[in-house]
Amino acid sequence: MAFEGLMKGWQILDWLGKRPAGYRVAMLSSDNSYCMADIHERSFFRPWSAEEFEHMLSGREVVADGLFINHGKQLGGFVMSRIAADEGEILTIALDPSVRNKGLSSLLLKEHLHVLQQRCVNKVFLEVDENNVAALALYRAVGFRENGRRSGYYHGAAGRTTSAVMMTIDL
Numbered sequence: 001m002a003f004e005g006l007m008k009g010w011q012i013l014d015w016l017g018k019r020p021a022g023y024r025v026a027m028l029s030s031d032n033s034y035c036m037a038d039i040h041e042r043s044f045f046r047p048w049s050a051e052e053f054e055h056m057l058s059g060r061e062v063v064a065d066g067l068f069i070n071h072g073k074q075l076g077g078f079v080m081s082r083i084a085a086d087e088g089e090i091l092t093i094a095l096d097p098s099v100r101n102k103g104l105s106s107l108l109l110k111e112h113l114h115v116l117q118q119r120c121v122n123k124v125f126l127e128v129d130e131n132n133v134a135a136l137a138l139y140r141a142v143g144f145r146e147n148g149r150r151s152g153y154y155h156g157a158a159g160r161t162t163s164a165v166m167m168t169i170d171l
Ligand SMILES: CC(C)(COP(=O)(O)OP(=O)(O)OC[C@H]1O[C@@H](n2cnc3c(N)ncnc32)[C@H](O)[C@@H]1OP(=O)(O)O)[C@@H](O)C(=O)NCCC(=O)NCCS
Pocket: 043, 044, 092, 093, 094, 095, 096, 099, 100, 101, 102, 103, 104, 105, 106, 127, 128, 129, 132, 133, 134, 135, 137, 138, 141
């Protein structure tokens, strides 16, 4: 449709007043490593360092997209995947706690899947902790389907283990 051709999906949602305005999704590079590590630290029990992000993003097979807030001035979250031939794996997704529960994660993930599609990826995999209610709801809402479990995969505090839910989506 001509109208849709002029406006991206999130711009239409902004225009309709369905999402908070003043954000955008853009590709990230190793220049963003410190901000990514900062958000990761506030999101995971075992965070990845800026050096780890820098190393991963130095490879052509790793692609990351960021959600910029405050009129594009500040990184509010990101998603990062590894591509192998026509398959992708979501390595991590995290939103700063202040940005959560606004429905912005599905916007970020959908745009990222679109980027993967443009890189000729046609199937995407991920693993998620069975107790991560928000992440499971996000992945299901975007269209991922469960295709297996790995028991005792995640090791949390006090030696507690939980299973990984394996999910996939065809693009
Ligand atoms: C996972 C994460 C990115 C989701 O972002 P979010 O802003 O919290 O989620 P959203 O507000 O976009 O909501 C996504 C869905 O989860 C649901 N949801 C969010 N929090 C929930 C909760 N505590 N309980 C149940 N459902 C929840 C929302 O209702 C929404 O579902 P819908 O689309 O059917 O309405 C975010 O919580 C996060 O960064 N968590 C820490 C890092 C992490 O766990 N990453 C995933 C690793 S696999």
